Amino acid sequence: MNPLISIIMGSDSDLPTMQAAIAICEEFNVSTEVAIVSAHRTPQRMFEYAQSAHERGIKVIIAGAGGAAHLPGMVASLTPLPVIGVPVAxxxxxxxxxxxxxVQMPGGIPVATVAIGNAKNAGxxxxxxxxxxxPELLEKIQQYRQSLNDSVMAKQERLDELGYQKYLQKS
Structure with a gap:
């Protein structure tokens, strides 16, 4: 199965953060490619990777970066695909x-951005x-959202049943 989502990071030290994006894509059975693509240390690789992503069948790029965090913006400037930036702590x-x-991208080069370290939301x-x-993936997403709702409602039932003090003791 050809990868549909590319998950890239500027350094292998970003992988512990980015693994949440990989995991949620695996949970939904969507194939990914994972790569270290540094905007500063491997600029030629970044150019080639970003410019060829759509030709390889990639549909969305998730780019994690810490510090100067140039990778998401530079990749967005080089590809016609949507790019989601993950700020790494x-x-x-x-x-x-x-x-x-x-989040300070100039007009014309959008990068969707999630919360610091929240690669799961990027995924x-x-x-x-x-x-x-x-449509089948959209259905799975709706089921996932329903499971989140069900989880919260189950916690509320338990809270109502036990009261807050006992609930805290059992948590």
Whole structure:
């Protein structure tokens, strides 16, 4: 099965964060390709990777980056595909620097951005984008959302049953 979602990161140190995007795509049985593509250390690779992604059948790119976080924006400037940026938490600024870098794209080069470190939401957004053209995937997304609702309602029932003090003790 050809990959539909590309999950890239600037460094292997970003992989622990980006694994959540990989995992949610696997949960939905959507194939991915995962690669280290550094905007600063491998710029030629980044150019070739981004420019050829749509020709390889990729539909959405998720790009995680910390620090200067140039990867999502640079990739977005090189591909016609939707790009979702994941700001990766950094030691010094806890990812705020990454977030600011990704959300400050100039007009004409959009990058969708999720919360710092929230690669799972990036994966879900990529799946939703694919779901606009795949009814069976859209159905799975709706079932997933229903399971989230059911989980919260079950917790509420337990809270009502036990009261907040006992609920906290059993949590």
């Amino acid at each position: 950094t030691r010094n600024l806890q990812g705020v620097d990454s977030l600011y870098s990704i 879900l957004l990529a799946l939703q984008i694919l779901g606009t053209q795949q």
